[in-house]
Amino acid sequence: MATIETTTAGQRTAGAGPLLRDWRRRRRLSQLDLALESGVSARHLSFIETGRSKPSAEMVLRLAEQLDVPLRERNRLLLAAGYAPAFEERGLDAPEMAPVHDAIQRVLDGHEPYPAIVVDRGWNLVAGNHAISLLTEGVDPALLRPPANAMRLALHPGGLAPRIVNFGEWRAHLIDRLARQIAVTADPELVALMEECSAYPLPDGAEEPSPPSPGHELAGQIAVPLRLRIGDEELVFISIVATFGTPVDITVAELSIESFFPGDAATADAVRAFAGG
Structure with a gap:
């Protein structure tokens, strides 16, 4: 079974930059790929990921959208960057x-x-x-x-x-x-x-299923x-x-x-x- 990356409590207390970098790596994108897709410079993205530049709330959400980050995790990214959550979580009986x-x-x-x-x-x-x-x-x-x-x-x-x-x-x-x-x-x-x-x-x-033959599974x-x-x-x-x-x-x-x-x-x-x- 392939190794699965998870977000630990320690990572969640880090700034937004390292968290965004983790999501980018999880999506197997280079900084250049994400920069091009998001319409920002690779230099600026590098500064955000290393913590040298603080992203705006709009930038956090733009990058999160390109990375297909779940809404729950987008809130955590915003909190890590010092902003209020953008997405509510209501009960179905609300x-x-x-x-x-x-x-x-x-x-x-x-x-x-x-x-x-x-x-x-x-x-x-x-x-x-x-x-x-x-x-x-x-x-x-x-x-x-x-x-x-x-x-x-x-x-x-x-x-x-x-x-x-x-x-x-x-x-x-x-x-x-x-x-x-x-x-x-x-x-x-x-x-x-x-x-x-x-x-x-x-x-x-x-019985455990045996590995299928390529093309015949x-x-x-x-x-x-x-x-x-x-x-x-x-x-x-x-x-x-x-x-x-x-x-x-x-x-x-x-x-x-x-x-x-x-x-x-x-x-x-x-x-x-x-x-x-």
Whole structure:
């Protein structure tokens, strides 16, 4: 597994310059590349990174935008530079969030009878539609107590893991998604979650996926499916992950909606029958 850089508490107390340099290196950009993309001189950028020049709040935000720094971390950059945070973090139950809450509910309701969930940046379940009971049937109740975590639900031996037919493939897919998220956000909580989930024992009969042959890792597939055993049936789902397109609130920016669709006609029929029953 590739080495993953994280932002430590010590780094977060440093000035904005070193933090910006860390984000630039994490994005594998040279000073010249970032300077050209941001419309500033490489000399000025060098002075900012070394602390010889204090950036304005506008400059911090301009560089952060080019580096695709998460909104939560942009606030930390502003604080490190001596400025007030620019992005708010409201709870979903706040009055101002009513349009967001309603939009999420419409997506969840509209996806019935197929399962859909909403998770936050730490994969904690924020909401779900009635159809997710199809997936969580038989799960250890302790894993469903708030704050239930979607990654734990999928990979823990008391969760979905024993019923996932292609567990090795699905586990590799989820861990890869988590690693990509860590690379983007540098969130140490996600690193801890990945270490925890990677250490779970495999279900009986499941094997670690062997490295695929180049060019043949997804032969015959359109997406990595979730193959779930429910009773005597094997249901096949593919998923789509959606996020808000233009968020300026931290909570909204960190929400993801994952919708599961039937991967074959038999699954579609079984899900409709489940909903009807």
